[in-house]
Amino acid sequence: MNHTYSLHKITDKNDCPFSEAEYSRFKFGENAYAEKFADELFEGFIAQHKDLILSYNDIVILPSPYHAIPTASNFLCHYFKLRVNHFLYQNGRKALSESKIYRNQTYTTDYGNLDYAERVRLIGNDTYYIDRNYIGNKLCLLLDDIKITGSHEHIVKKILAQYDVQGTFMFLYYAELQNKDIHPNIENYYNYFYVKDVYSLMEVMASRSFGFNTRIVKYILKLDENDFSLLLSSMKKKMRKQLFALAVSNNYHTIDEYKTNLDHINNSLTNKITSTYGYQFTERPA
Missing domain, CATH: 3.40.50 (Rossmann fold)
Incomplete structure (x- = not known):
């Protein structure tokens, strides 16, 4: 019934x-x-x-x-x-x-x-x-x-x-x-009424009640070069680790559309890198 x-x-x-x-x-x-x-x-x-x-x-x-x-x-x-x-x-x-x-x-x-x-x-x-x-x-x-x-x-x-x-x-x-x-x-x-761009997305992610879900993980992995680099540089290492682990757990590393940004998240987990996007990443505290 x-x-x-x-x-x-x-x-x-x-x-x-x-x-x-x-x-x-x-x-x-x-x-x-x-x-x-x-x-x-x-x-x-x-x-x-x-x-x-x-x-x-x-x-x-x-x-x-x-x-x-x-x-x-x-x-x-x-x-x-x-x-x-x-x-x-x-x-x-x-x-x-x-x-x-x-x-x-x-x-x-x-x-x-x-x-x-x-x-x-x-x-x-x-x-x-x-x-x-x-x-x-x-x-x-x-x-x-x-x-x-x-x-x-x-x-x-x-x-x-x-x-x-x-x-x-x-x-x-x-x-x-x-x-x-x-x-x-x-x-x-x-x-997308409120989340219209990377800046409004960053505001939501700064909330004390924020938690990753399927929508935001996919959204991040599909961001263009400039927006992605801006967002990634604003995230602490602990958050990037969580994002990476969740994406892999859903096998997003096997999807071509997501793979580039996911690889950059992985690379960013070292202390300091220069990505293939051309920006230099300096580690933020966890």
Whole structure:
């Protein structure tokens, strides 16, 4: 049985029901907004579905599919889980279990500009794995930040059917595009509303709540020479180490489009280098 809940309904492209600037900063790793959005999502969701939550003893929460680098929605899921667990504690119930849908991504295209058919075709080439025995016959909360065309939900439902997973599945979203006359590329309008260039990106990365996610890692690895060198020189060694490790964990070193910048990050981890881009890098403290 499938259910869907979304907090915000997008019906007018000129009247966004949430802060576009906050959403953009969230999508690029400013996780104070992940916590804020999770609190809002919990309050709206529990007001409508309290009885459903309390009718199940075994509940599993799953963020949107990813391989090794978490998505922005994974951080949203983390804070949402904390709120639901506190609610379950107050009602004398077991805490949520957590699982994930493993995903091996095969593309570098930003699908925020694509329509439904293009998105399904693109993400349908990825490979997915889910632990059917772990989540079967339970209430599964499948959480994502936004539903634009429903392509990801379509893929997840296809995976559940492929693995013959039985249970109750609740698809939760912070926001949902309900006016189908609005082109799906409004997603990229939201994604890049605040983060429009390397300077706004550096501001987000300077936040105390910043954390790398899939979007920002790919964005950095695709930066042009000048923007990349500026960003890299602003990053402490500890952050560059983390960025490099995450990129390799997702096998981005095997993708030609990412390899040049990733190699320069690796080279920058020595004390002082002159890169093939021509700039000299002096180590900042970790």
